Amino acid sequence: MEESRQVVLEVRDVTMKFNKYEVGVNTLKELVVRAFKKNLKKKKFECLKGVSFDVHRGEAVAIIGKNGAGKSTLLKIVSGILKPTSGYAKRYGRITPLLQLGAGFDGNATGVENIYLNAAILGYTKKEIDAKFNDILEFSELGDFIYSPIKTYSSGMMARLGFSIAVSMESEILLIDEILAVGDMAFNRKCHAKLAEMREKGLTFLIVSHGEAVKKYCSRAIWIDDGLVREDGDINTVFRHYTEEMTKPVTPPPPLLKPAEEKPVKGEKTEKHKKHEKAGQ
Numbered sequence: 001m002e003e004s005r006q007v008v009l010e011v012r013d014v015t016m017k018f019n020k021y022e023v024g025v026n027t028l029k030e031l032v033v034r035a036f037k038k039n040l041k042k043k044k045f046e047c048l049k050g051v052s053f054d055v056h057r058g059e060a061v062a063i064i065g066k067n068g069a070g071k072s073t074l075l076k077i078v079s080g081i082l083k084p085t086s087g088y089a090k091r092y093g094r095i096t097p098l099l100q101l102g103a104g105f106d107g108n109a110t111g112v113e114n115i116y117l118n119a120a121i122l123g124y125t126k127k128e129i130d131a132k133f134n135d136i137l138e139f140s141e142l143g144d145f146i147y148s149p150i151k152t153y154s155s156g157m158m159a160r161l162g163f164s165i166a167v168s169m170e171s172e173i174l175l176i177d178e179i180l181a182v183g184d185m186a187f188n189r190k191c192h193a194k195l196a197e198m199r200e201k202g203l204t205f206l207i208v209s210h211g212e213a214v215k216k217y218c219s220r221a222i223w224i225d226d227g228l229v230r231e232d233g234d235i236n237t238v239f240r241h242y243t244e245e246m247t248k249p250v251t252p253p254p255p256l257l258k259p260a261e262e263k264p265v266k267g268e269k270t271e272k273h274k275k276h277e278k279a280g281q
Contacts, residue, residue, distance in 0.1 A: 006092070008173055008204050009055035009078060013087035016048040016073055016227075047073050049227040050087065057093075057172075060205035062214040062235060064242055065224035071208045074224065075099060075177050078206065093172035093204075096122055098163065107151035111142060111161055114150055118165050132168045139194070140164035141187065160187060167194050174198065176207040192216070212239060 048070045055061050063071045076082040078089045079097035104121050105114045115136055119129045137146055140160045150158065166174075199205065199217050207214050214221075214235075221238035223231040231238050 006057045007054045008057045008092045009206065010090040010092075011054070011074075011078065011087075012052050012089075014048050014051045014074065014077055014084045014089060015046065015086045016070070016077065016082070017044045017046050017085045019044065047227055048077075048084070051224070051227070051229055052087075053222055053229065053232060055204060055206060057204055058202045059220060060199060060207070060218040062218040062221040063206065063208045063224060064210065064214075064221055064239065065230075066210075066246065069224045070227045071224050072099070072177055075175055075206065075208050079175050091173065094123070094170070095173040095175065096166050096169060096171035097175040097177075098166045099175065099177040105150050105158065105162070108149055110149055111140075111146035111153075114161065115146075115165060118162070119169060122165075122169065122171075124169055128169070132170075135168040136161075136164045139168055139190075156184065163191060167191075167198065171203070173204045173206070176205065176209075178208055178210075215239070 051070075051074060063074065065071050073082065075097070076099065077084050078091070079095060079099065080089075080091070081097070081099070104118050106117060109117065115133065116126065116129055119132075120126075140146070140163075142157060142160060145153070145157065146161075150161075153161070195205075195217060205217055207218060218235050220233065221231075221235040221242075222229060223238050223242050231241060
């Protein structure tokens with residue numbers, strides 16, 4: 001098999017079920033108390049229903065679909081964060097997930113300390129992180145803030161650091177979940193330029209998105225609908241079909257039935273009769 005056609009992501013019959021509680025639970029205390037009393041009813045919710053596909057080395061694939069279709073859950077299974085109820089997802093090569101920028105950061109630790117912590121979670125050694133530290137710092141543009149605790153960062157600063165770590169480390173497969181709008185306009189352009197550079201180098205992409213901006217990077221799209229693969233193919237064709245489906249006119253709900261006319265009890269008058277009598281007076 002040619003290197004360009006090597007499978008780097010193999011997803012087979014992935015099914016994911018979650019417990020869905022029929023009784024509302026707002027706090028951990030309520031969960032424990034109700035579970036102890038055995039009155040917390042639950043049923044299984046099937047988020048993914050036997051999803052299968054392959055991604056080859058150097059491909060850039062978009063995962064599209066409406067909210068709640070199972071896209072983000074699928075990406076978490078591919079990255080190894082979640083274990084599917086059945087089926088499997090195999091990865092052949094070093095993977096970097098950009099699922100939630102800043103996830104895994106310690107608020108009390110400095111930016112420097114979090115670089116080492118976050119990169120270690122991604123599977124990199126201290127030696128590898130040392131070699132990339134200056135690249136991360138330069139790309140993030142955080143300056144002296146890198147020595148401040150993360151809890152003092154704005155959400156944009158935290159996103160900058162998380163993105164900088166992910167794109168600066170050497171990986172073969174990049175998983176991206178709706179994070180293509182990072183930081184301010186200037187930094188966002190910088191991020192898109194970096195992703196384009198990584199694509200030119202042949203990095204494999206798997207991107208979850210609603211927007212057509214992914215067309216800049218992807219040539220293939222997988223449409224997930226209600227936990228199933230509805231369509232898998234050329235990104236322009238799949239996006240056209242998806243857009244047509246999403247823009248179909250919504251059927252309005254049936255009108256509410258008018259209440260039945262009040263029938264008088266024997267010897268009594270209805271409100272309608274009373275109004276007529278008053279009008280006559």
